[in-house]
Amino acid sequence: MIKFFKKLNAGQKVFISIIFSFGLFIAYCLTSVILTFIYMPDVALHGKKIKRIFQLIHSAYDYFSLKTPYLALMAGEVKTTILSALAALFIMLIVLLLLAGLLVIAQKQRKERELHGTAKWSTINEIKSQKLMEEKGILVGLYNEKPLFFGGQEFCSLGAPTRSGKGTGIVIPNLMCWEDSLVVLDIKQECFDYTSKYRRDILGQDVFLFNPFSEYTHRYNPLLYLDFNDPKVELQIQNIANSFYISKDNDFFVGEGKSIFIAITYLFGVxxxxxxxxxxxxxxxxxxxxNGINIIKNGQKEKISLELATETAYLLGWLPDTVYNLFLSFFSQKEAEKQFTGVKTAYETALKPFQNRVIKNSTSQNDFDFRDLRRRKMTIYLVINPEDLVSARPIINLFFTQLIDTNIAQGLPDQNPELKHPCLLGMDEFTSIGYMEKYEVSVSFIAGYDLRSLIIYQADSQIKNDKPLGYGEKGGSTLLQNHTCNIFYRPKETKVAEEISKRIGNITTKSYGRSFGAKSNSRSENTAAKALILPQEIMDLKMDEEIILCNNIKIKCKKANYFSTPFLIEKFKLVSSTLRNVNGNPSESDYKKAVQNNELAIQLPELKAIDDDIF
Incomplete structure (x- = not known):
């Protein structure tokens, strides 16, 4: 016992000492009670037995004193006092054994209840413990009419079928609530039309829209992000090339086209x-x-061949050997006419969209800078019309690749005091833009750079589709696992409902049976697993209901639809006279009218035509 006590730390010793002292005190009190009953004067008892018992207890209460054991010892009643103390200890032992037995029975019953699962909907305290009821963050729903803001740095995802209200329940509400920088993939320009004025006029942000296929757009030129003072500039160019030259089965011509792109982009840059x-x-x-390069010679523009430009730059020491060798490899293929033609075609085909007059204008300069996203509050809407999605995939891929790369290059917020604001990446219709290597690779660490991801898609199967349409089974699973908070709307497929039900888990139910025999009857008890929420119940969710799974938290709650949530309605009324004049809550048609009246969106610049000569 002494050895055991020595092994305990100070806290454990104090705890045991307190428990031991408390036990001695209880034993002493019980001894006092027993002695009180032994030595108190005889009491005249009247009435029924139960009444006499209460009379006796009342009299004992009147005579009880913690001094009784001491007085008994002083009076020479040593033997009686010792026997009373032993009796008190015996009573305590019996009570402890009874408590231990009850605990064993309770534990056994608990194990039986947990045999097939103990899933349950989370309480409000559990929800708060996972940062789902913060003052600000990603708005994920409403719980008892209170907004659920997912704070911290972890990511969020919403998987729901088409026409299920993803825009009205998640995308637009977050554009109205997220107070820091935000970049949103805006298919159809709906997000911009509903929220851009609020983000500029009320949140005080600089607001930009980039649509490479429109004349009403701000401009984005990816080449102007290249830093030729950085020894890794070739890798920066290679990252751009990866967006345009995607090789299937290591296609020779695509690979060579990519190499000459890296060389030419470097040459133009220097x-x-x-x-x-x-x-x-x-x-x-x-x-x-x-077809040649225009250079400045003696103050005049002069067109020279690619070969001459290459040799000039190399002699001036502007080209490293690695880039110069790429040129030499390309030029040497001219002797093999078919091979050279194949490489030339691969190179030019990838860049053909940029020969379009509208895209040429929209990618001529930079009206916004990715490096400002965490320095000051700003919003960028990347707008792509559905009919342009296939053509736009390389540009979208490059857009997000450079956004992530430039912010990582700036360093961690702890190391750079200029980086004051987190940035939310709102990836609406995430799977429509296909595979993005940079997103797959960086999703595991960009949270540390204050970049948060919110992806919205229709089904897990889309994300797990084969590249380049999706991320593959393994890549898709990894991507989804990195998004901690998962939101689900009413699915249309039973298989999806079954997967959600399985993730939520089971409870253990009991059933009882009785059998009758000639001589005796018997009663049986059986346990079985039952889903906390059945797949059919998930299929029957109301249009304004959703399920949230976040770590070990399970919530069934309401959507934060912008047209029915009071605090969101008030935000819209701040910028729209049409909505302010509506008695009660505005309808969806009222919002559409406000959009048609241009009350919710800022005015976009119209690009002036630049040199329309097409190579």
């Missing part, structure tokens, strides 16, 4: 940064480089 490029440094002009 001429541009040394003040000798006669054209803008754009993908449009890079795409036409095989």
């Amino acid at each position: 001429f541009y940064h040394n003040g000798y490029l006669g054209d803008d440094y754009t993908l449009t002009n890079v795409g036409g480089a095989l």
Whole structure:
């Protein structure tokens, strides 16, 4: 016992000492009670037996004193006092054994109840423990009419079929609530039309829209993000090339086209940064480089061949050997006419969209800077019309690749005091843009850079589709696992409902049976598993209901639809006279009318036509 006590730490010793002291005190009190009953004067008892018992207890209460054991000892009643103390200890032992037995029985019954599962809907305290009721964050739903803001840095996902209200329940509400920087993939431009004015006028943010297929857009030029003072600039160019030159089965021509793209982009860059490029440094002009390069010579623009430009730059020490060798490899293929034609075609085909006049204009300069996303509060809407999605995939891929790369290059917020604001990436219709290597690779660590991901998609099967349409089974699973908070609307497929029900878990139910025999009857008890919520119940969710699974939290709650949630309605009324004049809650048609009256969106710049010569 002494050895055991020595092994305990200070806290454990104090705890045991307190419990032991408390036990001695209880034993002493019981001894006092027993002695009180022994030595108190005889009491005249009247009435029925039960009444006499209460009379006796009342009299004992009057005579009870903690001094009784001491007085008994002083009076020479040692033997009686000792026997009373032993009796008290015996009573305590019996009570302890009874408590231990009850605990064993309770534990056994608990195990029986947990045999097939103990799933349950989370309480409000459990919800708060997972940062789902913060002051701000990603708005994921309503619980007892209170907003559920998912705070912290973890990611969120919403999987729901088409026309289930993803835009009205998640995308637009978050554009109205997220107070820091935000970049949203906005298919159809609906998000911009409903929220851009609020984000500029009420939240005080700089608001931009980039639509490469429109004349009403802000501009984005990916080449102007290249830093030629960085020794890793070739890798930066390669990241751009990866967005346009996607090789299936290691296609030779695509690979060679990618190599010459890296070389030409580097060549244009050094001429541009040394003040000798006669054209803008754009993908449009890079795409036409095989026909020659315009340079500045004696203050005048002059067109020279790619070969001459390469040799000039190399002699001036502007080109590293790695880039120069890419040029030499390309030029040497001219002797094999078919091979050279194949490489030339692969190179130019990938950049063909940039020869379009509208895309040429929209990618000519930068009206916003990804490096400002965490320095100041700003919003960028990346708008792509559905009919342009296939053509836009390389541009979208490059857009998010550079966004992530430039923010990572700035460093962690703890190391750079300028980076004050987190940035939310709202990826609406996430699977419509296909596979993005940068997103798959970086999703596991960008949270540390204050970049949060909110992906909205129709079904897990879309994300797990084979590349380049999806991320594959393994990549898709990893991507989804990195999104901690998962929101589900009413599914249309039974299989999806079964998967959600399985994730939520089971409870253990009991059933009883009785059999009758000739001589005796018997009663049986059986346990079985039952889903906390059945697949059919998930299929029957109301249009305004949703399920949230976040770590070990399970919530069945309401959607935070922008047209029916009071605090969101008030936000819209701040910028729309049409909505302010509506008695009661505005209807969806009232919101559409406000959009048609241009009350919810800012005015976009119209691009002036630049040099329309197409290579």
